[in-house]
Amino acid sequence: MAQALDVNGRSYTVQAAPETPLLWVLRDELGLTGTKFGCGVASCGACTVHVDGQAVRACQLPVSEVWGEVTTIEGLGAEGLSPLQESWIRHQVAQCGYCQSGQIMQAADLLATTPDPTDQDIDAAMGGNLCRCGTYTAVRAAIHDAARAIREGGAG
Numbered sequence: 093m094a095q096a097l098d099v100n101g102r103s104y105t106v107q108a109a110p111e112t113p114l115l116w117v118l119r120d121e122l123g124l125t126g127t128k129f130g131c132g133v134a135s136c137g138a139c140t141v142h143v144d145g146q147a148v149r150a151c152q153l154p155v156s157e158v159w160g161e162v163t164t165i166e167g168l169g170a171e172g173l174s175p176l177q178e179s180w181i182r183h184q185v186a187q188c189g190y191c192q193s194g195q196i197m198q199a200a201d202l203l204a205t206t207p208d209p210t211d212q213d214i215d216a217a218m219g220g221n222l223c224r225c226g227t228y229t230a231v232r233a234a235i236h237d238a239a240r241a242i243r244e245g246g247a248g
Contacts, residue, residue: 095155099124100167110156114148115139117155118164126165126193130222137221140194140201141165147201165193168200176200179238187225195221199235208239 097104099122106121118124118141127150130138134149141150144160169177176199186192195218202209202217209217214232223231 097155097158097162098160099162100164100170101161106155108155111154113151114141114143114153114155114158114162115150118150118162124164124166128190128193130191130194135220135222136191137194137198138191140197140221142197142201145201145204147198163197165197168196174200174238175241176203176234176238179234179241183230183234183237185227185230185234187223187227191221191223195223195231199231199238202235203239203242207243209235 093110094105094107097106097117099118104122106117108117108121115127115129118127119129127141128138129151130136132151134152137149139150140147142148142163143153143158168174173181176196180186180192180196185195198218198221202214206213206217211232214235218228218231
Protein backbone atom coordinates (compact mmCIF):
# COMPACT_ATOMS: atom_id res chain seq x y z
CA MET A 93 0.00 0.00 0.00
CA ALA A 94 1.38 3.42 -0.95
CA GLN A 95 1.80 6.00 1.80
CA ALA A 96 3.31 9.47 1.76
CA LEU A 97 5.98 10.22 4.35
CA ASP A 98 8.03 13.33 5.03
CA VAL A 99 11.45 12.29 6.33
CA ASN A 100 14.35 14.63 7.02
CA GLY A 101 12.82 17.38 4.90
CA ARG A 102 12.09 15.18 1.88
CA SER A 103 8.81 13.70 0.69
CA TYR A 104 8.59 10.00 -0.10
CA THR A 105 5.94 7.60 -1.26
CA VAL A 106 6.59 4.22 0.31
CA GLN A 107 5.09 0.83 -0.45
CA ALA A 108 4.43 -0.84 2.87
CA ALA A 109 1.62 -2.62 4.66
CA PRO A 110 -0.06 -0.23 7.13
CA GLU A 111 1.14 -2.27 10.13
CA THR A 112 4.80 -2.21 9.05
CA PRO A 113 6.89 -0.58 11.77
CA LEU A 114 8.34 2.79 10.77
CA LEU A 115 11.79 1.40 11.60
CA TRP A 116 11.67 -1.07 8.71
CA VAL A 117 10.36 1.51 6.27
CA LEU A 118 13.21 3.86 7.19
CA ARG A 119 15.88 1.17 6.96
CA ASP A 120 14.63 -1.11 4.18
CA GLU A 121 12.70 1.22 1.89
CA LEU A 122 14.50 4.53 2.38
CA GLY A 123 18.00 3.22 3.15
CA LEU A 124 18.29 5.32 6.32
CA THR A 125 20.22 2.84 8.42
CA GLY A 126 21.27 5.18 11.22
CA THR A 127 18.15 4.20 13.14
CA LYS A 128 18.90 0.84 14.74
CA PHE A 129 16.88 -2.22 15.65
CA GLY A 130 17.52 -3.14 19.25
CA CYS A 131 14.83 -5.04 21.13
CA GLY A 132 11.76 -4.73 18.90
CA VAL A 133 9.48 -3.97 21.85
CA ALA A 134 10.25 -0.25 22.42
CA SER A 135 12.23 -0.93 25.60
CA CYS A 136 15.82 -0.09 24.65
CA GLY A 137 15.54 3.18 22.69
CA ALA A 138 17.95 2.23 19.88
CA CYS A 139 15.24 2.96 17.30
CA THR A 140 14.33 6.44 18.60
CA VAL A 141 13.38 8.98 15.93
CA HIS A 142 11.30 12.16 16.07
CA VAL A 143 7.81 12.44 14.65
CA ASP A 144 6.61 16.02 14.53
CA GLY A 145 9.38 16.90 17.00
CA GLN A 146 8.51 14.19 19.53
CA ALA A 147 10.79 11.25 20.36
CA VAL A 148 9.13 7.93 19.48
CA ARG A 149 10.23 4.33 19.19
CA ALA A 150 10.17 3.46 15.49
CA CYS A 151 10.11 -0.31 16.08
CA GLN A 152 6.57 -0.14 17.47
CA LEU A 153 5.06 2.71 15.45
CA PRO A 154 3.10 1.42 12.45
CA VAL A 155 3.84 3.48 9.36
CA SER A 156 0.11 4.13 8.98
CA GLU A 157 0.09 5.96 12.33
CA VAL A 158 2.90 8.41 11.54
CA TRP A 159 1.30 11.82 12.14
CA GLY A 160 3.94 14.27 10.95
CA GLU A 161 7.48 14.97 9.75
CA VAL A 162 9.95 12.22 10.66
CA THR A 163 13.49 13.17 11.65
CA THR A 164 16.15 10.49 11.93
CA ILE A 165 19.75 10.76 13.08
CA GLU A 166 20.67 11.47 9.46
CA GLY A 167 18.37 14.50 9.48
CA LEU A 168 19.50 15.85 12.84
CA GLY A 169 22.82 16.93 11.42
CA ALA A 170 21.74 17.52 7.84
CA GLU A 171 23.39 20.95 7.76
CA GLY A 172 26.53 19.75 9.56
CA LEU A 173 26.84 18.33 13.02
CA SER A 174 24.42 19.70 15.58
CA PRO A 175 25.82 21.01 18.88
CA LEU A 176 24.54 17.79 20.47
CA GLN A 177 26.44 15.61 18.00
CA GLU A 178 29.57 17.73 18.44
CA SER A 179 29.29 17.37 22.20
CA TRP A 180 28.86 13.60 21.85
CA ILE A 181 32.17 13.48 19.98
CA ARG A 182 33.96 15.83 22.41
CA HIS A 183 32.91 13.67 25.36
CA GLN A 184 33.70 10.42 23.52
CA VAL A 185 30.31 9.03 24.48
CA ALA A 186 30.16 6.22 21.94
CA GLN A 187 31.81 2.93 22.79
CA CYS A 188 30.30 0.21 20.60
CA GLY A 189 28.01 2.90 19.21
CA TYR A 190 24.94 0.79 18.60
CA CYS A 191 22.61 2.74 20.89
CA GLN A 192 24.03 6.14 20.07
CA SER A 193 21.62 7.31 17.38
CA GLY A 194 18.70 6.58 19.69
CA GLN A 195 20.49 8.22 22.62
CA ILE A 196 21.18 11.37 20.58
CA MET A 197 17.61 11.56 19.27
CA GLN A 198 16.21 11.19 22.80
CA ALA A 199 18.63 13.84 24.07
CA ALA A 200 17.62 16.21 21.25
CA ASP A 201 13.98 15.80 22.30
CA LEU A 202 14.94 16.64 25.90
CA LEU A 203 16.89 19.75 24.89
CA ALA A 204 14.02 20.96 22.70
CA THR A 205 11.74 21.10 25.74
CA THR A 206 14.24 21.60 28.57
CA PRO A 207 17.05 23.95 27.52
CA ASP A 208 18.87 23.81 30.89
CA PRO A 209 18.29 20.27 32.18
CA THR A 210 19.31 19.08 35.61
CA ASP A 211 20.89 15.68 36.18
CA GLN A 212 17.46 14.50 37.27
CA ASP A 213 15.85 15.81 34.06
CA ILE A 214 18.47 13.99 32.01
CA ASP A 215 18.14 10.75 33.95
CA ALA A 216 14.34 10.82 33.61
CA ALA A 217 14.41 11.58 29.88
CA MET A 218 17.17 9.11 29.06
CA GLY A 219 15.98 6.31 31.35
CA GLY A 220 14.40 4.35 28.50
CA ASN A 221 17.59 4.35 26.41
CA LEU A 222 19.81 1.42 27.29
CA CYS A 223 23.56 1.40 26.76
CA ARG A 224 25.23 -1.95 27.21
CA CYS A 225 28.63 -0.22 27.41
CA GLY A 226 27.47 1.90 30.36
CA THR A 227 28.34 5.37 29.02
CA TYR A 228 25.61 7.05 31.06
CA THR A 229 27.99 9.46 32.83
CA ALA A 230 29.42 10.59 29.50
CA VAL A 231 25.88 10.92 28.08
CA ARG A 232 24.92 13.22 30.94
CA ALA A 233 28.07 15.34 30.52
CA ALA A 234 27.54 15.61 26.76
CA ILE A 235 23.92 16.72 27.22
CA HIS A 236 24.93 19.41 29.73
CA ASP A 237 27.67 20.58 27.35
CA ALA A 238 25.32 20.67 24.37
CA ALA A 239 22.65 22.52 26.36
CA ARG A 240 25.22 25.17 27.27
CA ALA A 241 26.36 25.49 23.64
CA ILE A 242 22.78 25.82 22.41
CA ARG A 243 21.94 28.46 25.04
CA GLU A 244 25.05 30.40 24.05
CA GLY A 245 23.94 30.64 20.46
CA GLY A 246 24.20 27.29 18.70
CA ALA A 247 21.31 25.52 17.03
CA GLY A 248 19.78 22.26 18.28
